[in-house]
Amino acid sequence: MKEHVEKLYALSRKPSRRIIGLMSGTSLDGLDVALCHVVGSGPETRLKVEHFKTVPYEDGFRNAVREIFAKRQIDFQQLCLLNPFIGLQHAQMILECLSEWGIPTSEVDLIASHGQTVFHAPQKQHGIAGFPNATLQIGDGDHIAVKTGIITLSDFRQKHIAAGGEGAPLAVYGDYFLFSQKGESRILLNMGGIANFTFLPGNLDTSAVFTTDTGPGNTLIDAFTRLHFGKSYDENGSIASSGVIDEALLKALKDSPFFEQPFPKTTGPEVFSVDYVKNAMQVSGRGGIAPNHLIATLTQFSAEAISEAIRDAMPAGEAFEMYASGGGAHNPVLMSAIGELLGRHIRLIDELGVSGDAKEAVLFAVLANEAVAGEALYFGEKKGVPGVSMGKISFPG
Ligand SMILES: Nc1ncnc2c1ncn2[C@@H]1O[C@H](COP(=O)(O)OP(=O)(O)OP(=O)(O)O)[C@@H](O)[C@H]1O
Numbered sequence: 001m002k003e004h005v006e007k008l009y010a011l012s013r014k015p016s017r018r019i020i021g022l023m024s025g026t027s028l029d030g031l032d033v034a035l036c037h038v039v040g041s042g043p044e045t046r047l048k049v050e051h052f053k054t055v056p057y058e059d060g061f062r063n064a065v066r067e068i069f070a071k072r073q074i075d076f077q078q079l080c081l082l083n084p085f086i087g088l089q090h091a092q093m094i095l096e097c098l099s100e101w102g103i104p105t106s107e108v109d110l111i112a113s114h115g116q117t118v119f120h121a122p123q124k125q126h127g128i129a130g131f132p133n134a135t136l137q138i139g140d141g142d143h144i145a146v147k148t149g150i151i152t153l154s155d156f157r158q159k160h161i162a163a164g165g166e167g168a169p170l171a172v173y174g175d176y177f178l179f180s181q182k183g184e185s186r187i188l189l190n191m192g193g194i195a196n197f198t199f200l201p202g203n204l205d206t207s208a209v210f211t212t213d214t215g216p217g218n219t220l221i222d223a224f225t226r227l228h229f230g231k232s233y234d235e236n237g238s239i240a241s242s243g244v245i246d247e248a249l250l251k252a253l254k255d256s257p258f259f260e261q262p263f264p265k266t267t268g269p270e271v272f273s274v275d276y277v278k279n280a281m282q283v284s285g286r287g288g289i290a291p292n293h294l295i296a297t298l299t300q301f302s303a304e305a306i307s308e309a310i311r312d313a314m315p316a317g318e319a320f321e322m323y324a325s326g327g328g329a330h331n332p333v334l335m336s337a338i339g340e341l342l343g344r345h346i347r348l349i350d351e352l353g354v355s356g357d358a359k360e361a362v363l364f365a366v367l368a369n370e371a372v373a374g375e376a377l378y379f380g381e382k383k384g385v386p387g388v389s390m391g392k393i394s395f396p397g
């Protein structure tokens with residue numbers, strides 16, 4: 001039906017677009033919904049977040065996803081059912097947000113849906129000869145498009161892999177377009193379940209742009225806070241601040257092949273899991289560690305993995321400002337440990353005009369905008385940042 005293609009073509013020629021960016025991350029806390037007004041494209045992109053909300057997941061939803069999340073062995077039917085189910089749930093959440101904000105669906109040009117990562121397996125991690133980098137996001141875009149009536153782009157990570165990347169981090173593209181600043185080199189650190197950072201050179205040289213995951217952000221802190229304290233996360237780091245860092249356990253936690261891999265690299269809760277920590281506890285003879293000391297040690301582990309990655313990946317003597325985002329930016333123990341380890345003040349991305357909680361959802365709005373209206377992307381020969389458009393297009397009819 002060419003009317004859809006014609007509509008998309010007309011959209012691509014508009015001076016500005018209204019795009020809903022969606023992110024459901026590894027923390028499984030909820031769906032981030034960012035309604036963005038996007039003017040232009042590429043380095044000329046100007047974006048305003050008109051509305052933002054994290055729609056919390058209900059326990060039933062979260063538990064259904066956890067049955068298959070980051071697991072090598074699963075009930076295949078559960079995976080099959082969750083693919084349309086998550087799409088429909090996300091569509092319903094979008095409709096509720098729009099109704100709350102008083103915005104008709106006809107006034108939204110596009111939805112940019114990340115979906116839910118259920119497994120991430122870069123080649124360096126799975127190590128199986130002949131098989132490529134792989135990652136899987138579910139929550140099918142067709143269901144979102146049909147239920148909302150809005151053209152939807154989804155499944156952004158496959159093209160990145162097809163073009164030589166590991167499927168992540170994708171934040172770098174949005175970071176470059178929205179936050180690059182001539183005269184100020186910047187590191188943008190995002191701490192969700194997994195942490196990553198982008199380096200944006202102050203001379204705007206695309207071939208010097210750099211991005212990588214660093215290892216755990218909140219994923220291990222969350223898992224053991226859930227296990228020992230029955231809470232979904234260590235609010236404001238209060239448990240960590242009541243504990244003492246256990247150096248022997250910390251050393252065992254840092255002994256992972258992931259930290260030996262060259263940059264750029266990616267990872268997930270497939271590696272940094274409850275079993276990973278239990279193994280480190282056993283190796284270090286700390287099986288009986290008190291829960292608050294464990295949370296303090298896991299928080300320091302994330303802080304050291306982040307700081308060491310930044311130190312190792314950056315050229316010596318490089319001057320930069322650092323801006324944090326993601327849920328971990330709300331954890332003062334994590335933030336001050338990183339600040340101390342790097343010997344610098346860490347600012348919040350909010351200072352640059354986008355809320356740190358909305359940043360990843362905003363990023364997908366930028367990627368969809370590029371796919372529909374952008375010119376060719378070129379990040380030089382930089383590994384991990386292929387110059388490709390991303391996102392598969394679903395029409396509502
Ligand atoms: N006030 C707070 N104190 C401590 N931690 C917090 C606070 N608020 C949020 N967090 C942490 O942030 C997490 C959510 O972060 P975020 O939404 O950025 O992750 P995500 O997007 O799911 O993950 P990823 O970026 O890895 O996909 C929570 O699970 C919790 O660990």
Ligand SMILES: CC(=O)N[C@H]1[C@@H]2OC[C@@H](O2)[C@@H](O)[C@@H]1O[C@H](C)C(=O)O
Pocket residue numbers: 025026117120135167168169170171172192193194195196213266267268360
């Ligand atoms: C496979 C996957 O979903 N990776 C996520 C995850 O969460 C944080 C980190 O690991 C990052 O690499 C990525 O998400 C962000 C949005 C990214 O691609 O930039």
